[in-house]
Amino acid sequence: MSTVEYQDRASSIGWQREAAEQLVAGRGVIVAEFFDAGCSRRLSWTERPQAAALLSELADPKLRLDAMVVGEYERAFSGDQFSEMAPLLQRLGIQVWLPEAAGPVEPGSLEHQVLMRLLGAQSQREVLRSRHRVLAAMRAQACEQGRFMGGRPPYGYRLVDGGPHPNRVHAGWGRWLRRLGADPVTAAHVRWIFARRLEGWSMAGIARALNERGVPCPSHVDPDRNRHRSGEAWTLGTVAAILGNPRYTGRQVWNRQRTDRDSAGPGGRREGVVRRWNPVQEWVISERSLHPALVSDEDFLAAQTIRAARPTRAVQPGPGEHVGQAGRSRSRVLHRSPGGTPGAGFAFLGDAAGCPQSSR
Structure with missing residues (x-):
């Protein structure tokens, strides 16, 4: 959740948690939750406090976590971030579960590789499109009104x-x-x-x-x-x-x-x-x-x-x-x-x- 002043934390956590639980229902159990508030998804994972904490725990052999589940692609990744993170997660033996993939992302699947690139481009397009609309509206409101x-x-x-x-x-x-x-x-x-x-x-x-x-x-x-x-x-x-x-x-x-x-x-x-x-x-x-x-x-x-x-x-x-x-x-x-x-x-x-x- 990047815009804390415009969103309700409980509501945002709620719908993302629900999406994640539905995705893994009958196939796994969520044992920990990581939620960054006030951090843009443009920041790398190491610059987001909770995302960095998640990476640290994924690398801890004592915890023996199998996967991480994301409620929505745009909540975790932007642009090429997923492709940059994929090699590290593969080395750690961690799967990434996404609703858009209807389950775990398969690194060797050409279909999933194309999907991840499409989602990355779409997340950037969403930001640019929203920015253009907001700036155009502000220009008209300042000039005409x-x-x-x-x-x-x-x-x-x-x-x-x-x-x-x-x-x-x-x-x-x-x-x-x-x-x-x-x-x-x-x-x-x-x-x-x-x-x-x-x-x-x-x-x-x-x-x-x-x-x-x-x-x-x-x-x-x-x-x-x-x-x-x-x-x-x-x-x-x-x-x-x-x-x-x-x-x-x-x-x-x-x-x-x-x-x-x-x-x-x-x-x-x-x-x-x-x-x-x-x-x-x-x-x-x-x-x-x-x-x-x-x-x-x-x-x-x-x-x-x-x-x-x-x-x-x-x-x-x-x-x-x-x-x-x-x-x-x-x-x-x-x-x-x-x-x-x-x-x-x-x-x-x-x-x-x-x-x-x-x-x-």
Whole structure:
């Protein structure tokens, strides 16, 4: 069971145990149970606590286990994991029983070899297909509905009720949507930051002024969601992140970042999970404002074009770029799409930052 927050442990164990018992009924007895919770099947068996414990017991000659029974192929294996495990299990004299094989898998059977490859490909296809559907739905919800897609509220906002869930079934369960609302304390600081930037202040100067005024920084205000940060003071990077966030215009923004899961290497071991920023052309911005704006469209766009004073070195900006923060970094300019009316949307470097079919 990989998604512990969305599944009931007892129910998941129950149906898998029932499938395993039906498979071996009259031919054997289940004497031990191993159940990993919160572990992706993409992990190798040695990286799953309970799976690793099972391998250890299978290799123990004192226990004299004959076979292992799996309630469903996808609960134990993904991709080529079965073919990688098969030689080890053969050496230990352990059979693998699967419902899909209607009993023990026969290593020498061509039919079973083809079946295992098919099940491995199918398990990967299931993941890719589900991922594509979820991402496509999230893109449409963010663009067309301006739906809050989760995550930490930006500094200056807090989560408030957004009305009953549009899905009748979910609404019947009493579920409500969540949306962003202006925070009564921190929203004023965001407006102050944009006002100072439009007056020509440098980002470093804004950060210094906030610290001198004793304004708590974002990670200090919300330590539970920022445990990876110190919460000690405002930094230039914090100010830059606020000034470059289009969500302060009242529009919902999604897909600014992505999660890269490195492919399994030899033995199924992965390097880790990494968060990376997407190019601005891939950001999805809602067609209209859905939550209170802390800065107008015009002021937000103007803030993106202001250069920091006295760059320390000459930097030749590329097309659609401007030099900022004393020449130390580059950032793309956010342009208003043709029409220029409030709610007309934005375009990044001439590309529509919203629905692909949009003609704004």
